[in-house]
Amino acid sequence: MDWFPLYNSLRIALIATFFTFFLGIAAAYYAAKLPRAVKGVLDVFFTLPLVLPPTVVGFFLLKLMGPKGLVGRWVLSVWSVRLTMTWYASVFAVIVVTFPLMYRTVRGAFEAFDPDLIHAGRTLGRSNTWIFWRVLLPGCRQGLMAGTVLAFARGLGEYGATSMVSGYTPGRTATISTTVYQLWRENNDGLAYRWVAVNLAISFAVLLAINLLEKRAGAGPARGEAALR
């Protein structure tokens, strides 16, 4: 069994989640400061990839990054690099698709955060940067972790946009989900079942991780007290 699809899926999901993590936090933080009307419009725009069919997202990305697209043509002419039908094209697709999950989860955590803690920091003379890193982010770490795990899980299973921008080339762009589809088309049920099993194992591990995180969150104070003794 060739393990390339597993390796490729993992690297795409990990790299994309890394970028989604920071982009989602930044978007949630700055969107909260905008006037209400602008925030509403921006919120719709940021959440759109969540409700759009992934194939539509893939279509837009192809139009943008393809060799004839605005960005794709420029990158091709300057660096002679093709953006589509490569494994890293999937990274862009997965960032776009997972961004709303991170953005919305973090925004919810920011909105639930006690504003008095931020006010307190400011009246004590602390900079907004200090408050963001030392008070706001630690206070929202449950939301940050939940958003990250959700984004990673979604990214790992991404099929629609990935298959459009990266296609299916064994050993180059194949991911677990595109491989399962390809094996089914080839009537190779035996191998398809193996990849399905791998996929199930990963999903199981991710869900288990989420549950463990939630349990630890619930036991927070007790843990602190134990550490003190």
Add this chain to the structure above:
Amino acid sequence: MSLIVDISKKLGPFHLQASFETEGEVMGLLGASGCGKSMTLKCIAGMISPDAGHIELDGRVLFDAGKRINLPPQRRRVGYLFQHYALFPNFTVAQNIAAGLRRRDRSSRKAQVDRLLRALYLDGMGDKYPRQLSGGQQQRVALARILASEPEALLLDEPFSALDSYLKWQVELELMELLDHFQGPTVFVTHSRDEVSHFCASVCVLDQGRSQPKEPVNALFDAPATLSACLLSGCKNVSRARPAGGTLVECLDWGITLDCARAVPGGLTHVGIRAHFLRPAAEGESNAIPCRVLRVIDNVFSAVVMLATPGGERGFSRLRVELDKDAWAPLAGRDALWLQVAPKDVLLLQDG
């Protein structure tokens, strides 16, 4: 040391108009919930920007709508004690206090934190987390953190609202001690007349967003000028009223006329009588009111008697009297009762 506040702010149907000036004293900001007390404090601290007006602390302009001055909270040097203290939950007590320190050199930081821990009776608690402390201890940490930031004014937002009542008196004593040492102007927000009388030298009543002129605390209790001030000062018996010539007032809700032994101002709209100034009397005595007993509520050391007046037995027509158990004992069981009030104890009130 002075704090000058003259601001207005509209928020939906609510309109805040607060104006007062205070020296290095503890000034109470007294009002019912939703009257804009906390909003006023937040404007002073810079968390909310007023629409118009001027805020000045010790000659430093913190806010001026006309000159477009609006200092960020960081540069106002105003200490704010939050209702729930707003301690950073992920910081230890010592780290919370250090977060307030303005000077950055490490060696003196530890010394200063230790000094504040001792000053606020928090020795040995530096490594604990806020959630491991009692309400009173949390409040002391919050105060230590504020003092670390060397504020020029203190704003206290209902400092006892998050405490159990049996803990309150002890925390009150500790806060009094601390406020004795603080030189700058202090604004104490509360809806409790007791806290005002315990802590404050002067008081400003805030009624539905409008502030009334600041007055000494005893003036509020001896002779409140307005209906809202009278109710906030704890007076339970009020009646609509109009001048009835000379020193007489006609009490419309109570259906009687009382002598107040002084000239009745023309703008009079209400009168008030504190529950403990009503005394049992004989029929026909001056300023005696014929009453019918509606209900007796037993307190631990006293009896609260609800009475119907000639004006009726509903709403403001009723009178509420509080008598010691001993004074009530001989009267218990009676249906009708005469109550008397000394002319000087009739509070003359205006609308507002």
